[in-house]
Amino acid sequence: MSHPSIVSEEEESREEIIGLLQGFSKGRENLIPILQTIQKRHSYVSGLAMKLVAEHLEISSSEVYGVATFYNQFRFHPPGRHQIRICLGTACHVVGGDIILENFERKLGIREGQTTPDREFSIERVACVGCCALAPVAIVDEATHGHMAPSRVEGIILGFQIEKERLEREKQAENSEEKELGENL
C-alpha cells in the first residue's frame, strides 16, 4: 500500500467510497456487503476504504480489517490489468492444474496472489470454476481456456504483449502524425 501512485489512487477514491457508504445503514450486518460493493467498484479494498467503512459503521478499523482479511474474496492490492485465474478444483488437480499454474508463474515471474511490477498481469488460484469436463482450466480475463497445456501458456501471454505493443505503436504513430501535422502547420 506504499506505492505513491497507489496512494494517490486511494485518495481519489475517498469521495466515491463515502458516496457508496450512504447506501447502507449502520448495522454491523452490512459490513461484508459493504466491502463487496467497494471491491466490485474499485477491484480491491484499500486501507483507506477500511477506515472509512469503520467510521461509517462506528466500529474500530481493526475489526473491519480482521473481518476483511478472513475471507478469500477480498483483495488489498490493485490487481493487474489482465487477471489470470487458474482452477485448482479436484478435477483440474488430477489432470495437472498445478503444472499450468506453475507455468504461468514461471512465465510472468510472480507467484499466485501477486501482480507483475508493471501491473499488467496478476495470477490467482480459484477453488473450482465448475467446468470440470474441460479440466484443466484457466480463465484469462473473461475467456475460459479449457484443456490447458503448459505449451499454451506462452501463447496466451504473448498474445497480450503483442496487442499491447501494437497499441503503443499506433499511439506513437498518432503522436508523431500529430507532431508532423503541427510542424507542417
Added chain:
Amino acid sequence: MVRIVVDGREIFVDEGKSLLQGCLDHGIFIPNLCYLEDMEDPPGSCRMCFVEIEGMNQPVVSCKVEPKPDMVVNTSSSELLRLQRTSLRLLLSNHEAKCKACPSNRRCILQELVKRFGVRIRPRRYDHIDREVAEDIEHPLLQIVHSRCILCGKCVHVCQRQYGSPILTYARRGIDTIITAFGDVEAMYALCETCLACVEVCPVSALLLREPSGAIEIPADGSPEATIPCGGATP
C-alpha cells in the same frame, strides 16, 4: 447450587457458571489457556480443558459445559491426557520457546503445563512451524511478538471489554491468524496509552510495550517490572 461429582469428590457449584469455573472454584485444576472468568461466552478454542462426563461418549471441553445436577465428571484419564498432551505439543510446535530471553520465563503458563504433562518444551514429534509475520500497520505502543503468541485471545477479550469495538483483533485466517491492530495510529496511541490491559493479561509475553516508552506509565499490577520490560528485554 448444583451438586456434581468430580473425580469422586462431591462439590456444589454456582448455577450459571461453567463446569470449568466450578471446578476451579473448588481448587480442582483443569488446564486451560483461552479462558477468563468474566467471559460470557468463552471461545473454547485452546482445546485443553477436556473432561469426561458420564453418559457422554467422548471428551468435552469443560468451559462450554453447564453443570447439571448429579453430573459425574472425570478430569484425568489416559484418554484425556493424550488429547491434552497433543493440544499442548501442537501449540508448542508453533511457539518460539526462547525462554531465557522471555519476560515470562518461570511464570509462564506453557512452562507450567509442560512440567505437568511431561512433554518437551520443543516437542520432538512435530517440526517447528515459524510464525514470521509482516504486519500492515505497527501499533505505536504495543509490540506484538507473534512468534510467542498462542492466539488464546485474552487480549482481544479485555480490549473488547474496555472499548466495545476492540483495537486488538484477530486477523487473517488459519495458520496465518495473528493478533494485530489496524487503523489510525494516533487514535490507537491515545486509547491504548491509558489502558494496556492486554499487556497485563497476556500469559506468554507476546504483547510488550514498545521501547523507548519513557513517558508511559505502567498500570499498577503487583509486579510490573516483570511483566513489562522497560527497555532491553526484546528477544
Added chain:
Amino acid sequence: MKLAGVDEAIVRHRQLVDRARRRRAEMEHRELPRIEIGMATCGLAAGAGATKEAFEEACAVNGLHFSINPVGCLGHCYAEPLVVIHNPGFPPICYHNVTPGKAKALVKAFLQEGDPLYEFVLGAMEENDLIPAVTDFPRFHLEKRVVMERCGVINPEAIDEYLAGGGYSGLLKAIQVSPDAVIEEIIQSGLRGRGGAGFPTGRKWRLARDAGGSHKFIICNADEGDPGAYMDRTLLESNPHQLLEGMVIAAYAIGADRGIVYVRAEYPLAVERMRTAIRQAVEYGLLGKGILGTDLDFECTLFEGSGAFVCGEETALIESLEGKRGMPRHRPPYPVQKGFRSLPTVINNVKTLSSIPHILKHGARWYSGIGSPASPGTAIFSVVGKVVHPGLVEIAMGTTLRTLIFDICGGVPNHRRFKAVQIGGPSGGCLPESFLDTPIDFDSLTKAGAMMGSGGIVVMDEDDCIVDVTRYFLDFTQKESCGKCTFCRIGTLHLLNGLHRMTRGEGRDTDMEMLRTLSEEIKEGSLCGLGKTAPNPVLTTLKYFPEEYEAHVAEKRCPSMRCRALTAFYIDLDLCARGCDACVGSCPVEAIFTTVSRKKAIDQAKCVKCGECVSACPPEYNAVLKVSPPQLAPVVERPKEE
C-alpha cells in the same frame, strides 16, 4: 390452526398457473422452431454464449424466424454446450458439443432443409420413430430425477415456466393443512439433510417450531465450497423457484418470517438468477407480505458469502451473516435454539429445501418409496475425474457406486484401470475397488469411512497417486481452516507437511504413524465439523492404500508416477528418431537438447516434469518414458558447446 385466506390463495394460484400455461401455449402454438441452449455456468464456460450468437446470426442471415430459450443445466457436462431444437414436424432433438460452426450447419441443414444432421445428434428428448431417444442411454434411464427434473428444461429466469409445470402447488398443499401437519409429513417422508451430515429435516423443523418466539429465520445454505462439487450452484442457476418454494413451505412450517439465501460470491450467475427469482416471486405475490392473499408473511433476501469454506458450517455461516469473522461457535446451543441474531434459525441445504415442494406435492409415502429405507429420496452427485461422462447425476439412494461410475458415467476412459473413488469432497473418504458395490446412502458410506458430504465424487485411475490426492485435499482444508482451535489450525498443517514430505521423497519412517495418530486426535479434539472431518482422507487412504504410502516413504517411489519429485522423464535413444525436433519446442524450460547422435535427451536438472514432451513425441516413436524413482533415468551428458 388454519391459515386465513386459504381459499383466496387457491384461486390466486390457479390464476397464476393458468396465465403461465396460456403464455406457454401461445409460444408453442406459433409453429416456429425453438432452440433451447443450456446457459448455466458450465455451458457458458464451454462456449454456449458464442453458440447462441452463432444461431442468431445464422438465422438472421438466412431470414429465418425462431425463438431461443436459454435454459439451465441438464448435468451433462461432458456434452456442453448442449442444445435442444424443437423443429415443427420433428421430435425435440438434443445435440451435444454444439460449437458455433455446428450451430451454423444446423440452421442451414436442419431448420432450412429438414436434415437433422444425425452425426451431431445425442438423442431425441422423447420416444419417436425417427431418432433414438436419450432415454435409451443408461445415463438417462438409470437416473432418478426429482430435484433436477426441470433443470435444463425450463428457463430459470422465467417464473411462468416454473408455474406452468405446476410450480408452487406444493406450497398450496402445505398451507391447506396446519404447520404441524407439514412437519409431520416431512418427518414421515424420512428426508435427511443433504448438506452432508444427514440430520432428519423434519426433526430439525420440529425443534425450531417448538423453540417459541415471534421471529425466526430460515436460511438456505448455498455456500458450496467443495472444489469440484457444483450441484447447489446448478440448482440455483437452473431452477431457483423450486428452492424458493421450499423455503416458503419451511417458513410456514416452523413459523419463520424471514429467510436468507446464503450463496457464494464466486457464483455470480447463481446470485443474479436467485435475485431475479426473488424479485419475480414478490411481484407474483408468492413472497413478501400476505403470500397469495393469506396471512402468511415471509420476506426473503440474498447474502453473498465471501469465500470461506468453513462458512458452510452453520455456526460460522451465522457469524459471517452478522458481519464477523466466520469462526464456528461451540454447539450447543444449536442454531434452532439460538441462531442468527440469537433467534431460532433453521439452516438447510439447497438440495434439502429443493426436495420439499416435491414431498408436499406427491406425499411422504411417495418420497419414502424412493431410495433405501434409512435414506429415502434421491441424491445428486457431481462425478468428476477419470470418467468418460463427467457431470451431475441424480440417483435414488441405495444405488451402488459401480452403477454410478461405470453404468451412468461410462467408467474410466482410455482403458485405464479404476483405482479409487473419493466421496464427499475434502471431508470425505477414499474408497478402493472392493467397495464399488457399496450402496450409496448416509449410513453405508459412513460405515465404509467415507461420507455423503457435499456430494462430490472424484474417480481416480491407476495414473493418480493416492498420496498426492490426499495431500491435495489436506492442502485445501488446511488453507480453509479458520484458525480458531489448536487441533485444526496447527494439526492439519503437520498432516499436510508430512504428506508434502512423502510426495517429495523426504518421508520419514515415523511419518505414517504420525499421520495416523494425529489424524485421530484432530478428529476427536477439533471444535467444529471442518476439523473433525479434515483427517478423513488421510485415515481412509492409510487404511485402504498403505502400500502406496510405504512405497513413497521406504522406496522414495511413486507407484503411479505422479509425484514429480519422485519421477523422471527420459528419452529412450533406441526409440528416438534422429533429426526429429517435435519435443524440443514443446518444452517450456528448454530442458531438451540434442545429443551427439543427433537424437534428443532431457537435462534432468532443468526438467520441470510437466509431461509436454510425452504428448509432443509422435506416437510412432513414443520415445519419452517416465520412471520412478528418478535415479532410474539414464544420464545423458549435454554435448559441450563449441
